[in-house]
Amino acid sequence: MHPYIALFFTKLLLVLAGLIPIVNPLGAAPIFLSMTARYTSAERAVLARRIGIYCFCLLLGSMFVGTYVLDFFGVSLPIVRVCGGLLVAAAGWKLLNDSNAGDSSEPIGDATETIETPQRRDELRQRAFFPLSFPFTVGPGSITVAITLGVGIHDESAHRVVLPLASVAGVAVVALIVYLVDRYADKALSLIGRTGTVVFMRLSAFILLCLGAQILWDGASGLAGDFIATHPWATH
Template sequence: MSHSEAITAFVTLFVVVDPIGLAPIFIALTLGMSMRQRLIVGLRALAVSAGLMTLFGLFGDKILSGLGITLPAFRIAGGMLLFLTALDMLFERRTQRREGQSQLHEEDDTVDPSVFPLATPLIAGPGALAAMILLAGGTASSGTRLIEVHLVMLSVLGCVFVLFLLATPIERLLGRTGTMVVTRLLGMLLAALAAQFILDGLRGAGIVPLLNAAR
């Protein structure tokens, strides 16, 4: 994997997982917990998320082939899904939905939020799983590059863990306005990456050359 490909993979997963947006949600879901309890919840959520994303990264292409779905078709569909996620981020619908999910768990302190909703759908959501298939699908023929994709995924989850640890001071530093600004900037970046996925899918399906020839 080249340096630019590694950066693209990292940025894609970072924007989709959105560690910065997860930090205040993590605080809400673990309200009243001690630092040790928060650490356990965060580690468990990250372990489950890593397992899900690894599963889709390793076997996602086989699942697609078993269903008769080509990789270019999934790139186009995945790009559309990521674009919808970007729209949610730009218009704050994603934050509102996440806050709604967290409020469902605030009143019951016996609920362990590590698997749901933290691990899925907040960390390893549909967008993240689709991104793993898209990023790993193009490198399925190379074991080394496939490992590199998963190392990038682990680095993003490492960022999530660091932000979980720093969630409280980050929330105080950014405030709600700062978090909204960062979320919208990441949404714009994700929209551009989603468009690139769609273009790659069209190119892989042979549609882009046909469009160029028709001009």
């Protein structure tokens, strides 16, 4: 096998192995269902497609320019984790206390409104990005991994074309998996019934709250570690 082809697939597999566990499309599917339970099936299909596109853009942007953006604004990765954890935890708490969670009998908005109206399209576009794409699907952890995978991608060598191409292909595969999982996630709702859906949504909201707390803790731990490293007297 040509060494460049081998390098391409090696980098492709590295991107997939690094991003799929942290993006966790199957794990994010319950969150998607919880947040879109009152949307119609056609609207969830639109949301799933846009989430896939936004996830591709977020991961690719983080991989190629994430380090430069953080350096430009002087923002550290622990700070990104803390803020992202707060967002996720707040959304999980709100969903956990939503009295209408799991009630899919009434779609959001006017019942006669369709996705063909400009207002409806704008609503779906905005909701697909925040909070469904960021921070639920692509959160601080995914961005951190993408930035790490992007280290060395701009090296001036014979591989400066192969590595970016493999990275783009890997991110595209991840985004495609996210789309397919979200697109057909509503099929599971018809199997568990109304009561099962309510229980499912509540458990998903609680897990989301716990994930936010974990991300927040990781960020706070990183900040504490940085503080101790720069202020050794703090340990005495």
